[in-house]
Amino acid sequence: MSAISIKKLNKFYDSNHVIRDASIEIESNSFTVLVGPSGCGKSTILRMIAGLEDVDSGTISIDGNVVNSLHPKERGIAMVFQSYALYPHMTVFDNIGFGLRLEGQRKHEIEAGVSEAARILKIEDLLDRKPRQLSGGQRQRVAIGRAITRKPKVFLFDEPLSNLDAALRVQMRVELAKLHDQLDATMLYVTHDQTEAMTMADKIIVLDKGEVSQAGAPLELYNSPKNSFVASFIGSPTMNFLKARAVAVTKGSVTIKLLDDLELKIANGDTAVSVDDELTLGVRPENLSLVQAPKAHCTGKVSVVEQLGSQTFLYLETADGPLILEADGSTKIKVGDLAPISFDVKRCHLFNKHHQKI
Amino acid sequence: MPSERPDWTLRAPPKTWDEQLEIAKKLTVKDASGTVTQYGIRIPSAGFPSWLFSGIVYGNGGKITNGLGTATFIDSPEVIDALEKLVALSTTEGVMRPGILEWGATPQAFFEGQTAMMWTTTGNLTNVSKNAPFDWGVAMLPGLKQNGAPTGGGNFFLSKDLSGDELSATIDFVKWISAPAQSIAWTKATGYVSPRAETYETAAMKAFLAEFPYPIIAKNQLQYAGPEFSTYENPKTVGIFNRAIEAVMLGEKQPAPAMKEAQAAIEEILKDYR
Amino acid sequence: MKQTVSLAPFASPFAGHVEMSKFRKFLPPFLLLSPSIVLLLTFVHIPAIHTIYLSFFSTPKGRRPSKFKGLENYQDMIADPVFWKVLGNNVIYAITTIPASIIIALIMAQLVNSALPGRPFLRFSFFLPVVLPLIAVGNIWLFFYLPGFGLIDQIGSLFGLPNTNILGSSETVLWGIVGVSIWKESGFYMIFFLAALQGIPRDLKEAAYIEGASNWQIFRRITLPLITPTILFISVIATINAFIRIEHLFSMTQGGPNYNSALLLYYLYENAFVFWDTAYAIAQSVFLIVLLSIIGIGQIFLMDRRVHYQ
Ligand SMILES: Nc1ncnc2c1ncn2[C@@H]1O[C@H](COP(=O)(O)OP(=O)(O)OP(=O)(O)O)[C@@H](O)[C@H]1O
Numbered sequence: 015m016s017a018i019s020i021k022k023l024n025k026f027y028d029s030n031h032v033i034r035d036a037s038i039e040i041e042s043n044s045f046t047v048l049v050g051p052s053g054c055g056k057s058t059i060l061r062m063i064a065g066l067e068d069v070d071s072g073t074i075s076i077d078g079n080v081v082n083s084l085h086p087k088e089r090g091i092a093m094v095f096q097s098y099a100l101y102p103h104m105t106v107f108d109n110i111g112f113g114l115r116l117e118g119q120r121k122h123e124i125e126a127g128v129s130e131a132a133r134i135l136k137i138e139d140l141l142d143r144k145p146r147q148l149s150g151g152q153r154q155r156v157a158i159g160r161a162i163t164r165k166p167k168v169f170l171f172d173e174p175l176s177n178l179d180a181a182l183r184v185q186m187r188v189e190l191a192k193l194h195d196q197l198d199a200t201m202l203y204v205t206h207d208q209t210e211a212m213t214m215a216d217k218i219i220v221l222d223k224g225e226v227s228q229a230g231a232p233l234e235l236y237n238s239p240k241n242s243f244v245a246s247f248i249g250s251p252t253m254n255f256l257k258a259r260a261v262a263v264t265k266g267s268v269t270i271k272l273l274d275d276l277e278l279k280i281a282n283g284d285t286a287v288s289v290d291d292e293l294t295l296g297v298r299p300e301n302l303s304l305v306q307a308p309k310a311h312c313t314g315k316v317s318v319v320e321q322l323g324s325q326t327f328l329y330l331e332t333a334d335g336p337l338i339l340e341a342d343g344s345t346k347i348k349v350g351d352l353a354p355i356s357f358d359v360k361r362c363h364l365f366n367k368h369h370q371k372i
Numbered sequence: 373m374p375s376e377r378p379d380w381t382l383r384a385p386p387k388t389w390d391e392q393l394e395i396a397k398k399l400t401v402k403d404a405s406g407t408v409t410q411y412g413i414r415i416p417s418a419g420f421p422s423w424l425f426s427g428i429v430y431g432n433g434g435k436i437t438n439g440l441g442t443a444t445f446i447d448s449p450e451v452i453d454a455l456e457k458l459v460a461l462s463t464t465e466g467v468m469r470p471g472i473l474e475w476g477a478t479p480q481a482f483f484e485g486q487t488a489m490m491w492t493t494t495g496n497l498t499n500v501s502k503n504a505p506f507d508w509g510v511a512m513l514p515g516l517k518q519n520g521a522p523t524g525g526g527n528f529f530l531s532k533d534l535s536g537d538e539l540s541a542t543i544d545f546v547k548w549i550s551a552p553a554q555s556i557a558w559t560k561a562t563g564y565v566s567p568r569a570e571t572y573e574t575a576a577m578k579a580f581l582a583e584f585p586y587p588i589i590a591k592n593q594l595q596y597a598g599p600e601f602s603t604y605e606n607p608k609t610v611g612i613f614n615r616a617i618e619a620v621m622l623g624e625k626q627p628a629p630a631m632k633e634a635q636a637a638i639e640e641i642l643k644d645y646r
Numbered sequence: 647m648k649q650t651v652s653l654a655p656f657a658s659p660f661a662g663h664v665e666m667s668k669f670r671k672f673l674p675p676f677l678l679l680s681p682s683i684v685l686l687l688t689f690v691h692i693p694a695i696h697t698i699y700l701s702f703f704s705t706p707k708g709r710r711p712s713k714f715k716g717l718e719n720y721q722d723m724i725a726d727p728v729f730w731k732v733l734g735n736n737v738i739y740a741i742t743t744i745p746a747s748i749i750i751a752l753i754m755a756q757l758v759n760s761a762l763p764g765r766p767f768l769r770f771s772f773f774l775p776v777v778l779p780l781i782a783v784g785n786i787w788l789f790f791y792l793p794g795f796g797l798i799d800q801i802g803s804l805f806g807l808p809n810t811n812i813l814g815s816s817e818t819v820l821w822g823i824v825g826v827s828i829w830k831e832s833g834f835y836m837i838f839f840l841a842a843l844q845g846i847p848r849d850l851k852e853a854a855y856i857e858g859a860s861n862w863q864i865f866r867r868i869t870l871p872l873i874t875p876t877i878l879f880i881s882v883i884a885t886i887n888a889f890i891r892i893e894h895l896f897s898m899t900q901g902g903p904n905y906n907s908a909l910l911l912y913y914l915y916e917n918a919f920v921f922w923d924t925a926y927a928i929a930q931s932v933f934l935i936v937l938l939s940i941i942g943i944g945q946i947f948l949m950d951r952r953v954h955y956q
């Protein structure tokens with residue numbers, strides 16, 4: 015059974031339609047990531063699940079019960095805010111124990127709950143401090159500790175790592191994943207960082223302007239994006255897109271012509287396509303390779319070389335448009351060189367003018 | 373001067389304090405629940421109750437100062453008796469609203485029928501004639517034993533350092549401002565008494581009074597008037613006197629001890645000036 | 647100050663040099679501070695000390711010059727029943743107006759800060775008394791209080807209540823003044839509370855809300871602790887105001903009847919500028935300065951421990 019089931023959810027801010035018919039299924043005990051560019055409505059959905067925003071139409075169910083009109087505390091959820099939202103005047107202990115105290119728990123119960131959370135998050139020695147005496151990562155832990163104590167069925171995270179530096183973010187990602195295994199609870203995690211989404215999620219939901227663009231396992235989205243939005247959003251560096259035109263259509267494949275008349279034959283799916291349609295070819299940097307000149311589809315002039323050690327990204331100018339190519343870490347190629355390029359046609363994607371994959 | 377509401381059969385105004393009290397009783401109206409809806413009389417007291425009160429003292433044959441500014445007689449029997457009579461209006465007799473009464477709101481209370489008679493300054497005469505929505509009249513202040521009234525007004529001071537042109541210009545100005553032409557306009561606009569007797573002999577004033585005779589009553593009352601309270605360190609001494617009257621009107625003190633205390637406090641200040 | 651610690655504790659052959667560099671170190675900050683130091687000395691400290699000095703002399707009168715009287719002015723003050731009466735009035739005035747206006751201000755700020763319909767109108771009406779001069783506010787309330795036909799009596803008569811003479815009776819006149827002050831000051835303090843409330847991140851309240859806190863608990867456990875610096879600030883201001891804002895007395899009661907509505911500063915004014923007993927007024931000024939200093943310092947000291955500064 016789904017832990018959270020959202021059906022045809024809509025939300026307006028005045029006349030601004032920010033969530034459009036969103037339907038989302040989140041499995042029990044999964045780590046689901048809601049991802050999308052800034053302003054696409056991620057926080058809004060999270061806040062509607064939490065009960066901080068009213069629902070204009072549609073339903074939200076948690077564990078099979080419609081919670082649209084329930085008070086947040088009756089929904090069995092806990093939320094971790096991007097800003098941490100720690101109570102600045104309370105010690106870490108009081109911050110973590112606040113929810114228990116509101117529930118009217120006794121002193122020793124609160125102490126037990128707080129030390130349990132502190133133990134899990136390894137912040138036992140911070141309990142007497144005030145939030146302002148903590149580092150960003152420590153604050154983040156306290157915020158999570160506060161969420162843990164009430165033993166919610168569902169954790170909601172709104173970009174919890176975005177205020178941390180890169181190294182700490184990587185570390186916290188691992189810790190959150192561990193915590194998820196440890197806690198046996200459903201986690202819904204909002205981010206606009208696709209790396210976070212890819213590394214942490216059991217399931218990713220991509221949101222585009224208030225609509226669910228695609229939902230699925232990380233690799234499913236990476237390998238079979240349903241549309242150019244998902245294709246471009248998932249993956250880093252982003253997928254290359256080139257203008258193309260269909261020149262021949264057969265069952266199971268389409269032959270396209272690029273700007274410099276290069277023809278490629280690419281496998282397609284079910285979406286109808288006919289000769290002369292304007293298409294977009296999508297190819298990821300790792301599906302382009304440097305080859306010996308005779309085998310090359312085309313050549314590109316190297317404008318930037320980004321050396322990361324294990325791999326090298328080449329920024330190329332070709333007659334078909336700009337391309338990013340992932341090469342070996344040991345490549346000797348330099349700026350200004352002419353690079354012969356080959357497309358892995360089995361790994362190319364075609365999108366029609368409605369941005370749908372064909 | 374007391375002015376009267378018309379809705380009562382006695383057309384003649386009261387001449388003595390006793391008559392005033394008797395009429396005030398008749399004019400005090402209560403509703404079914406016993407709440408007073410119209411008081412018989414109103415004598416304003418806010419800020420400087422000693423002023424109208426000195427008129428009651430003169431009507432009681434008393435004096436408040438020695439005229440030299442070096443002694444006061446506010447613990448005399450005439451003063452204490454006058455104060456008892458004044459306070460009785462709002463306590464034992466119940467014909468006047470208790471507490472301290474505002475000057476500014478007094479004509480308003482009269483127009484609105486909250487009081488049937490009022491004592492007030494001559495400066496209100498024109499105001500009343502313009503705004504009273506009923507027939508009304510003016511009479512001299514009724515005295516306890518005889519007629520009596522306070523005097524008021526302002527003074528022009530000539531500095532002893534003035535000389536030559538400045539002095540003569542100053543004198544010219546004082547003469548001009550108190551001259552009949554200015555006084556008549558002043559009296560017409562306000563009701564105040566004109567400061568020079570000759571003004572009342574002018575044709576213009578006679579014509580005005582023929583039409584609207586009430587201002588003459590205040591002028592005629594001057595013959596019974598006594599001087600305003602004035603001593604050395606006047607703000608302080610008159611303040612003591614005023615606060616003592618207020619204390620009695622508020623029910624905080626009894627007339628005799630209040631006046632004796634005030635007299636003693638003023639003595640303490642004035643003894644240095646004898 | 648830390649830099650000066652490097653001065654050697656023994657007589658150094660370079661002592662003169664060190665003195666020089668110390669002087670150099672202090673000169674620029676001193677120069678930068680000097681305009682405000684000069685202004686403060688000229689207009690605050692020197693007059694204050696001079697006032698204390700003058701309080702030991704008698705008032706010059708006519709041909710009698712001022713002469714040294716020692717503590718006599720202060721003895722007169724202690725022996726003056728009116729002084730004690732107005733001091734008592736002022737204490738009552740302070741302990742009623744301060745909490746009342748702070749509480750009302752906080753309630754108004756909460757109302758204005760919430761998503762009520764007609765918020766701009768509320769904001770405007772709460773703020774209106776602030777822009778009116780206190781002396782004009784006094785005049786307005788004079789009409790509210792008029793016996794018989796004032797607003798209060800007219801409303802009262804709708805409910806069959808008897809007429810009042812609020813400013814004309816000793817029992818009620820001070821409360822009349824207290825009411826005006828609360829009406830006037832609450833709007834002013836509301837502005838500060840509003841700023842403080844808007845400075846509290848919305849996340850904090852939402853976090854508490856999700857954790858199951860009721861509106862009252864959010865107010866009591868989150869909002870209130872976070873605005874304690876503002877409460878402290880306002881209570882200092884309010885306390886000072888309770889002793890120095892007396893304009894409404896001029897337009898309403900002149901401290902009367904019989905000093906029942908007089909406050910300390912009004913009596914001081916009367917002594918200084920009506921009775922021209924300046925020596926006595928100066929002694930009262932010294933008393934007022936000392937009193938306010940003690941209250942101000944005490945308040946900050948007392949509340950400092952319980953105030954949460956972010
Ligand atoms: N309280 C509000 N009133 C009006 N519009 C709002 C409000 N909150 C959000 N919006 C609008 O709704 C849309 C979605 O906002 P939301 O905060 O959900 O975006 P987001 O996906 O969380 O973005 P980010 O990654 O920047 O946090 C935005 O266009 C935003 O401007």
Ligand SMILES: [Mg+2]
Pocket residue numbers: 056057058172
């Ligand atoms: Mg957001």
